Amino acid sequence: MATRTTARGGRFTGPDIITAAPGLSLFAACGKVGALMRSGAAYVASLRDGRSVFLDGERVDDVTKHPAFAEPIRCIAETYDRAKAAANDPALTFADPATGARHSNMWLVPRSAEDLGARRRVHRFWAEPSFGLMGRTPDHVACVLTAFSAWRQLFDRGGARFGDNVVRFHARARAEDLYVTYAIVPPQVDRSQPAHRHPEPFLHPGVVRETDGGIVVRGAHAIATSATMADWLFVSYITPLVPGDEDYAISLVMPMNADGLRLYPRRPFASMATSVYDYPLSSRFDEVDTTVVFDDVFVPWEQVFIYRNVDLINAQFHDTPSHTTANFQALVRFGVKLELMAGLAIRLAEIQKAEGDPGVQATLGGDIAALCAAFDALVKAAERFPLLTGGVARPHPQYIYAGMGLQRRLIVDMTRTLRELAGGAFQTVPSSEAAFTSASTRADTERYYQSAAAGARERIKLVKLIWDFVGTEFGGRQLQYEMFYSASQPVVNRRMFRSYDWAAAKEVVARCLGEY
Numbered sequence: 001m002a003t004r005t006t007a008r009g010g011r012f013t014g015p016d017i018i019t020a021a022p023g024l025s026l027f028a029a030c031g032k033v034g035a036l037m038r039s040g041a042a043y044v045a046s047l048r049d050g051r052s053v054f055l056d057g058e059r060v061d062d063v064t065k066h067p068a069f070a071e072p073i074r075c076i077a078e079t080y081d082r083a084k085a086a087a088n089d090p091a092l093t094f095a096d097p098a099t100g101a102r103h104s105n106m107w108l109v110p111r112s113a114e115d116l117g118a119r120r121r122v123h124r125f126w127a128e129p130s131f132g133l134m135g136r137t138p139d140h141v142a143c144v145l146t147a148f149s150a151w152r153q154l155f156d157r158g159g160a161r162f163g164d165n166v167v168r169f170h171a172r173a174r175a176e177d178l179y180v181t182y183a184i185v186p187p188q189v190d191r192s193q194p195a196h197r198h199p200e201p202f203l204h205p206g207v208v209r210e211t212d213g214g215i216v217v218r219g220a221h222a223i224a225t226s227a228t229m230a231d232w233l234f235v236s237y238i239t240p241l242v243p244g245d246e247d248y249a250i251s252l253v254m255p256m257n258a259d260g261l262r263l264y265p266r267r268p269f270a271s272m273a274t275s276v277y278d279y280p281l282s283s284r285f286d287e288v289d290t291t292v293v294f295d296d297v298f299v300p301w302e303q304v305f306i307y308r309n310v311d312l313i314n315a316q317f318h319d320t321p322s323h324t325t326a327n328f329q330a331l332v333r334f335g336v337k338l339e340l341m342a343g344l345a346i347r348l349a350e351i352q353k354a355e356g357d358p359g360v361q362a363t364l365g366g367d368i369a370a371l372c373a374a375f376d377a378l379v380k381a382a383e384r385f386p387l388l389t390g391g392v393a394r395p396h397p398q399y400i401y402a403g404m405g406l407q408r409r410l411i412v413d414m415t416r417t418l419r420e421l422a423g424g425a426f427q428t429v430p431s432s433e434a435a436f437t438s439a440s441t442r443a444d445t446e447r448y449y450q451s452a453a454a455g456a457r458e459r460i461k462l463v464k465l466i467w468d469f470v471g472t473e474f475g476g477r478q479l480q481y482e483m484f485y486s487a488s489q490p491v492v493n494r495r496m497f498r499s500y501d502w503a504a505a506k507e508v509v510a511r512c513l514g515e516y
Contacts, residue, residue: 037084037093037104038177040077046231047073049257053228054264063228068268071284072134073229076179079129079137083177092122106139107174109150110393116328116383119143123332132337133285133478135330135485136226138179141234143326144317145170145180148305150392151320158309166305169253173232180253182234183221183292195241195248205235205294206248207308214300215307217250220293227263227290230256235294238317241310249313251306252299260297265290269474277433280465282474289477321394324382327486328395331379331403334482338372341414344466348421351454351462360421367417371410378403397499404492411482415470426467429460 044064053060055068063069083104086092093102105122108115126137148155149170156163173180186195186204195204202208205219217235227233236251254261269286273279306312317323345368349355355364382399428449430436435445436457449456469475486492 037087040081051257068271106142127333127336130285131340141180147322179230180232181226181230183224184238187222217294224290226287246308260295262293281468401496
């Protein structure tokens with residue numbers, strides 16, 4: 001760790017900047033660091049960096065110890081440890097041909113369907129500890145950075161130094177196994193106006209001035225999921241910019257403890273969870289969406305990817321493999337969540353002794369199993385039939401956007417199915433786990449809350465788990481996240497329209513018409 005002086009005269013402590021020794025390239029230097037994959041302890045230590053996180057109007061001294069953030073941080077740390085233990089497993093890592101150092105497959109540039117299979121496995125690896133409930137694990141924005149690096153020619157259009165910056169930062173992030181999240185959606189101030197026509201300048205992030213050493217950024221972004229527990233922040237726009245927005249047309253990275261960067265998380269659900277038994281998901285897997293404010297944050301030129309170029313901002317996600325690669329991760333992760341939902345449904349039926357009922361079987365088969373199987377097939381089709389362009393294998397857009405189009409419908413329909421299977425079960429549970437330990441209530445609780453297939457504690461544990469998934473604030477946020485994390489349904493549907501092979505469909509019609 002090193003302490004550095006910022007452009008505003010402040011100081012912050014952060015990970016050492018990798019510099020190459022004389023005669024050694026930066027990439028080789030990164031490779032040597034990458035020979036040792038990151039441990040959970042190193043990850044946790046990196047979060048004690050003086051970042052400015054404010055909750056309930058007060059600054060959080062240490063996110064790793066605060067009850068609102070400690071459990072999800074622990075989940076990520078344990079997964080880093082599992083990844084480190086599997087550092088030599090070719091199913092999860094690859095060797096840098098230049099250095100021999102092994103890196104997580106989340107940083108692998110896919111050149112084939114087999115490489116996409118390797119990426120799918122590492123995405124499952126990161127999704128399984130949270131049962132698919134944490135969407136912004138380290139492998140998500142790793143997809144974006146990897147795709148950018150593989151398609152540096154787009155960034156070169158703004159100047160070769162910007163393409164160099166993209167490649168260098170990807171090499172650094174890969175070597176240090178960094179946890180990068182992003183902020184790419186501005187506040188909902190006035191959606192009818194572009195950034196440069198808002199009532200005040202720089203409500204959205206933009207450049208207020210530049211210096212020989214870099215640029216100064218002011219403004220705010222509305223949704224930076226997992227920012228409180230990430231190392232670095234990628235800042236740009238997924239929403240289209242227009243001519244006149246040049247001051248806002250930026251794509252860059254900054255450490256979470258950058259001077260002037262302030263994090264304002266929404267109310268964390270873990271701080272309201274009374275116990276793991278009563279709130280098994282809220283207490284452990286809330287990745288905490290965060291508003292980020294840039295109070296004249298200095299960003300060195302080497303951390304800038306696009307500068308004052310509206311066309312490149314609008315092209316960076318869709319003209320590179322970034323959008324399909326990142327959403328491939330999201331679909332793999334959502335598939336893990338679907339498995340959880342299917343398991344909850346069948347266990348609920350079993351504990352109610354209803355799994356043999358033909359009507360319940362029809363519901364489980366048609367409304368759960370068939371949908372899960374169809375979604376899994378789409379994910380695997382995107383992997384097995386990639387679009388090969390520029391030497392990079394993109395998960396096929398037709399299947400990616402089909403999966404995204406179904407995702408919103410599946411989470412809504414399957415959540416409703418779980419509610420219908422549960423019926424009144426959610427309204428007939430003890431107020432807390434204490435009902436099983438109090439001498440005054442234990443006997444009644446164990447007798448009247450049991451089922452024919454399970455004791456009271458086991459049955460209530462399952463019902464509370466399902467309720468935390470479908471009915472609590474945590475569950476409501478999960479539903480909202482899956483419905484809007486990428487875009488609204490009409491936007492996703494238009495992407496599907498542009499990706500589908502309409503020419504082949506019209507050819508079938510032409511052949512049919514030509515037969516008579």
